[in-house]
Amino acid sequence: MDTASSPSAETETKTGTEPGLQYPFHRPSAVEVPPVYEELRAKCPVAKVQLPTGDDGYVVSRYDDVRTVLADPRFSRAAMLAEGAPQLTPAPPVPGSLFTMDPPEHTRLRKLVSREFTARRVQNLRPRIQELTDQLLDEMEKQAPPLDLNPAFAFPLPVMVICELLGVPFEDREKFRGWSDAFVSLTAHTADEVMAQRMSMVQYLGELVQRKREEPADDLMSALVSVHDEDGDRLSEHELIIMGITLLVAGHETTVSMIGKCVLTLLRHPEHLAALREQPEMIEHVVEELLRVNPIGDGGPFRITLEDVEIGGTTIPKGSGVIAAVASANQDPDRFGEEPEAFDPSRSSATAHVALGHGPHFCLGAALARAELQIAISSLVRRFPELSLADEVDNLSMTSGMMVHALNRLPVTW
Numbered sequence: 001m002d003t004a005s006s007p008s009a010e011t012e013t014k015t016g017t018e019p020g021l022q023y024p025f026h027r028p029s030a031v032e033v034p035p036v037y038e039e040l041r042a043k044c045p046v047a048k049v050q051l052p053t054g055d056d057g058y059v060v061s062r063y064d065d066v067r068t069v070l071a072d073p074r075f076s077r078a079a080m081l082a083e084g085a086p087q088l089t090p091a092p093p094v095p096g097s098l099f100t101m102d103p104p105e106h107t108r109l110r111k112l113v114s115r116e117f118t119a120r121r122v123q124n125l126r127p128r129i130q131e132l133t134d135q136l137l138d139e140m141e142k143q144a145p146p147l148d149l150n151p152a153f154a155f156p157l158p159v160m161v162i163c164e165l166l167g168v169p170f171e172d173r174e175k176f177r178g179w180s181d182a183f184v185s186l187t188a189h190t191a192d193e194v195m196a197q198r199m200s201m202v203q204y205l206g207e208l209v210q211r212k213r214e215e216p217a218d219d220l221m222s223a224l225v226s227v228h229d230e231d232g233d234r235l236s237e238h239e240l241i242i243m244g245i246t247l248l249v250a251g252h253e254t255t256v257s258m259i260g261k262c263v264l265t266l267l268r269h270p271e272h273l274a275a276l277r278e279q280p281e282m283i284e285h286v287v288e289e290l291l292r293v294n295p296i297g298d299g300g301p302f303r304i305t306l307e308d309v310e311i312g313g314t315t316i317p318k319g320s321g322v323i324a325a326v327a328s329a330n331q332d333p334d335r336f337g338e339e340p341e342a343f344d345p346s347r348s349s350a351t352a353h354v355a356l357g358h359g360p361h362f363c364l365g366a367a368l369a370r371a372e373l374q375i376a377i378s379s380l381v382r383r384f385p386e387l388s389l390a391d392e393v394d395n396l397s398m399t400s401g402m403m404v405h406a407l408n409r410l411p412v413t414w
Helices: 010-015 036-043 063-071 105-114 119-142 149-154 156-166 170-183 191-214 220-230 237-250 253-267 270-278 280-293 366-383
Strands: 046-050 056-060 302-305 309-311 314-316 321-324 411-413
Touching: 056 063, 063 309, 063 321, 105 220, 105 237, 119 149, 119 156, 119 366, 149 156, 149 253, 149 366, 156 170, 156 220, 156 237, 156 253, 156 366, 170 191, 170 237, 191 220, 191 237, 220 237, 237 253, 253 270, 253 280, 253 366, 270 280, 270 366, 280 366
Parallel strands: 056 321
Antiparallel strands: 046 056, 302 321, 309 314
């Protein structure tokens, strides 16, 4: 283990006298979370770190403590906007976003979107998601294997779905691919690059809002524009644009990364893949275990303490940046039993994962993400019964420098 990933100076880390670790932590391969988390959970559950911006912060690694950080109002998202607050990313957070609000402002905006982003709407979308999935699989079937599953399937499907849901032209997908990467960048972009991409996306969404106002359709952006125009004090023009950006980025970036990682997990466990083919009704539980063992990123959500908070036996001072390490929490043996890093679809505790968050910021699109993963994986498995990995696992790698990690490529054959 390299020194940048070792919590060797346990005393210094716990007392907060100096950062003992550099965040983000080292990931040794495409199929492992940073191994330092195992040591942190055992010896230093609240570890002081240096963030990629150079600011100091804390990483909370145990399951129960992570849930506390995600739900306790003393750990704030809105405080990320305060002058002098520790920063996780190269550019400052975006004001007016669900990701930079606390209740009651967050509650107001979330309730507004929830009226349209409902489980019923997602349920009604399932036939269309299946149709889009089948179209992509039809195109795959016409090609000679091996091929890279990412551009053929994992990327276009979530993009098609979120474009239809929001009413964004699919032909613009390559534009917001670049925008999204900048929004979730830790070290892959400079602050100037991030700000330039943000301004470009704000301009695009502003123009889209105007088009929806002039020619409304049966989509989520048109519904949000209608709410804004009928009751302007509920959603400002800025909030409307930022909401569109938030839904567009969050609505596809994470699912794109998860499809590839989940498929790779199944291909690495042919016995579980065969069991799923024999019992396709198990797909819901299989997806929950896949979500648990495949973190969206190697860390977790960021918060700022509003007062001194004691957690895991350590006092975190007021105004500190705190990372709730979901990647670690979902592999905590105290919650998930022996061999928590192993993929085991029979694991009864799988549904207790925090992959989709916890508390007031629980993923707004959780129902949509689950639907997409269930349909995508079950359809792929059914269509290609001989699907297998077309390269060695050791040759695969994840994107780096991002809050959301995806496989750079996923070569498959059948």
